[in-house]
Amino acid sequence: QVQLVESGGKLVQAGGSLRVSCAASGRTLSDYAMGWFRQSPGNEREFVAAITWGGATKIYADSVKDRFTISRDKAKDMVYLQMNSLKPEDTAVYYCAARRVLPTRTATDYNYWGQGTQVTVSS
Numbered sequence: 001q002v003q004l005v006e007s008g009g010k011l012v013q014a015g016g017s018l019r020v021s022c023a024a025s026g027r028t029l030s031d032y033a034m035g036w037f038r039q040s041p042g043n044e045r046e047f048v049a050a051i052t053w054g055g056a057t058k059i060y061a062d063s064v065k066d067r068f069t070i071s072r073d074k075a076k077d078m079v080y081l082q083m084n085s086l087k088p089e090d091t092a093v094y095y096c097a098a099r100r101v102l103p104t105r106t107a108t109d110y111n112y113w114g115q116g117t118q119v120t121v122s123s
Contacts, residue, residue: 002026002112004096009117016086020117022079022096029053033103034079035110036070038092038119045095049081050103059103064090086121093118 008020022034035050049060049070058070069082079096094117097110104110 002029002032002098004098004112004114006094006096006114006117009094009119011120011122012086014086014088014121014123016121017082017084018086018119019080019082020094020119022081022114024077024079024096024098029077029098030074031101032098033101034070034072035097035099035103036079036081037095037097037107037110038090039095039116040092043092045107047105047107048094050105051079052101052103057103059105061105083119086119088121088123091119091121 003025005023012018033052036048037045038048039045047061051058051070055072067085072079096114098112099110
């Protein structure tokens, strides 16, 4: 089993920056890819970014490319999402997820999920 706990979500103004974190624990994580997804009311959960545990491969949704950066700290079993130039449409609950080996853009490919952290961007 893999346990994931997100933190860092809060209210920020448009144009601002925020970093959300995901603490991972449980079984050996060295062969797990980590992803960030988000969901706003009335919408499906959508892909944001993902990374291999080694960090060599990162993928992003077009809507956040050049604004968001995913990273990981293997020593601390942490995954981060740095969000810059935030827009009101980035408002959502942000979820951390894990799956074996390769990162994908599909939520149903991920086996483990955190409880989410709320990010609200005011205009």
